[in-house]
Every structure is written in structure tokens, then in C-alpha cells.
Ligand SMILES: NC(=O)C1=CN([C@@H]2O[C@H](COP(=O)(O)OP(=O)(O)OC[C@H]3O[C@@H](n4cnc5c(N)ncnc54)[C@H](O)[C@@H]3O)[C@@H](O)[C@H]2O)C=CC1
């Protein structure tokens with residue numbers, strides 16, 4: 001995005017940081033205008049660091065963010081900010097406590113991308129189970145070599161975090177003929193009973209699952225949920241799938257577990273530091289990686305674009321957003 005016209009500094013100015021919406025700038029401007037808001041054009045250099053964010057958030061009323069770090073320091077520079085919306089579900093990049101202290105509403109796009117996430121989770125599971133990624137690479141080298149994989153049918157799928165994405169994964173698992181175990185801090189027994197899904201303690205899930213799929217938010221409780229001990233409980237034939245957030249898995253412990261053959265492989269969409277540098281997983285044939293693509297489909301992009309802009313416009317017009325994270329902040333102050 002190139003910096004050009006200077007926008008008026010008063011009024012309901014909305015800055016959209018999310019790179020995935022660049023091609024929709026005209027549509028965004030129209031959507032905002034119809035709701036009494038203005039699309040602010042500022043020069044943005046990616047990846048956006050804290051320093052640049054401190055400048056970018058000045059004199060804006062609404063903000064749509066991707067994974068940019070909205071820290072206490074950034075919020076201290078946000079002299080007019082009333083609402084921040086994520087362009088996805090996770091909001092671990094935002095200092096919600098500080099936003100709340102400052103009376104800034106934080107909203108997200110809950111329910112907009114779980115099917116995209118679930119389908120990619122199965123993409124990674126199937127690639128690992130059948131060696132699709134290896135075979136593709138070998139054939140590009142002119143080699144024709146059989147690979148004996150395993151079926152998903154009849155296997156046990158362990159879903160950690162049976163929220164929107166976790167449920168979508170669980171339902172696909174049932175469709176593949178899998179036994180599904182779940183672990184969550186909140187139980188929805190009506191859903192679980194209706195689909196023959198069993199809630200179990202984390203330890204049992206890790207011991208019994210052939211595929212462990214992570215769908216928890218990143219919180220102090222879930223940081224390093226999968227560490228050396230958790231990995232040691234998994235079967236040597238089991239695969240770990242992470243489409244939640246990188247730090248839910250202790251990366252060094254996973255690398256060590258893969259080196260020792262403690263688990264059969266991993267499907268990773270998210271990493272402790274993104275973009276990943278000096279990627280330690282390239283040495284493993286039994287790891288399939290994608291660059292944080294869980295919610296990256298045309299359909300999810302459309303839904304999140306609409307919901308993120310609705311979140312911001314609603315709050316700036318004194319109405320509740322699609323989904324408010326810090327419900328203790330009153331709207332319309
Ligand atoms: N890879 C990607 O592109 C994407 C990643 N995500 C990540 O996936 C996470 C989950 O997304 P949704 O399912 O849509 O959110 P959700 O809020 O519907 O589900 C999260 C579930 O995790 C459970 N949970 C929270 N803390 C827990 C804990 N300590 N132990 C066990 N369960 C716990 C909650 O009770 C809830 O059922 C997001 O927070 C985000 O970080 C979401 C969308 C796309």
C-alpha cells in the first residue's frame with residue numbers, strides 16, 4: 001500500500017492493517033462510507049513492527065488487524081482509538097487487558113473460518129497418513145516409489161479445544177470413520193453425545209489418539225500445553241497437528257521428539273515465531289508445513305472481511321459488534 005492522500009483527522013477514521021484485504025480496498029472504502037466511516041490510507045511497511053504501529057495508530061478511531069502486535073505501548077499512542085477488530089478468531093496478539101483499561105472495545109470474527117481450518121487439518125492429516133508430500137517430491141525428481149501409509153478409518157482422533165474449529169474437525173473425523181476423543185475446559189455434552197464424541201482428560205487423549213489436533217486459543221494456560229511430558233505420552237505411531245497457535249507447542253520439545261522418533265510426525269500450520277526463521281523442521285520427512293494458512297480460503301476471507309468491518313462500524317456507531325472479546329467495555333462511551 002502506498003502512502004498518498006492525507007485523510008481528514010477528525011471523524012470515524014478506520015485503518016485496515018490486514019494484508020489479505022489489500023485487493024478489496026475499494027470495497028472496504030465503500031462499506032465504511034455507507035456506515036459513516038472513512039477508510040484511512042497510510043503507508044504500511046510489512047512486516048509491521050511495534051515502532052511502526054505506534055505511528056500508524058495515531059488519530060484513528062477504528063482498527064482492523066491481522067497478527068500485528070497491539071501491545072500496551074502501541075495502545076498508549078492510540079489517542080482516539082475506540083475499537084480494534086481482528087480479521088480472524090485469535091486475539092492473542094492484542095493486549096486485551098490494556099485495551100479494556102483504556103475503554104477500547106476488542107472484537108473478533110468468531111465463526112468465520114472454522115471449516116477452512118478443519119479442512120486444512122484433514123489436509124495435513126491425510127498428507128502425513130499417506131505420504132502425499134513425499135511422493136509428490138519424489139515424482140518431481142523422476143522417482144516412482146511406493147509408500148505404504150495408514151488409513152484414517154478406525155483410528156482415534158483427539159481434539160484439544162472442542163470449540164468451533166475443534167467441532168468442525170471432530171465432525172469430519174466422524175465422517176472419516178474415526179473414534180473421536182475431546183478435551184476442553186467447557187463441556188458441551190449435547191453436541192458430544194449427538195456425535196458420539198467422548199470428553200476425556202488430556203492425559204488419556206494423548207495416550208490413546210492416533211492423531212492429536214490442537215484447536216485451543218493461546219492463553220497463559222495453553223502456552224506450551226504440548227511440552228516434553230505431553231509428547232512423551234503420545235504413541236510412537238501418532239501424529240500431532242497444530243492449527244491453533246505456535247506457542248501452544250514447545251517447538252524445541254517437538255523437534256527433540258521427532259529426532260527420537262517419539263511420535264510419527266507432525267502437521268504444522270503455526271509456529272512459535274512467524275515467519276519461521278532457521279526452520280528446524282526441514283530435516284524431517286514426516287513433517288508437513290503450511291505458512292499459517294488455516295483461515296486462508298476465499299470464503300473465510302469474505303466472511304472475515306465483512307465481520308471485521310461490521311465490528312468496527314457497529315462500535316463506532318454505538319452498536320454491539322458481531323463478537324466482543326472484552327464484554328466489560330461499554331459501547332458508546
Ligand atoms: N491457523 C489458523 O489460521 C487459525 C487458527 N485459529 C486458532 O484456533 C483457535 C480456536 O479457534 P475456534 O475454534 O474458532 O475458537 P473457539 O473459541 O470457538 O474455540 C476454542 C475452544 O478452546 C477451549 N479452550 C480454551 N482454553 C482451553 C484450555 N486451557 N484447555 C482446553 N480447551 C480450552 C474453549 O473452551 C473453546 O471450546 C483460535 O483462538 C486461534 O488461535 C483460528 C482460526 C484460524
Ligand SMILES: O=CC(=O)O
Pocket residue numbers: 087088089090091113294295
Ligand atoms: O489465525 C487466524 C485466526 O483466525 O485466528
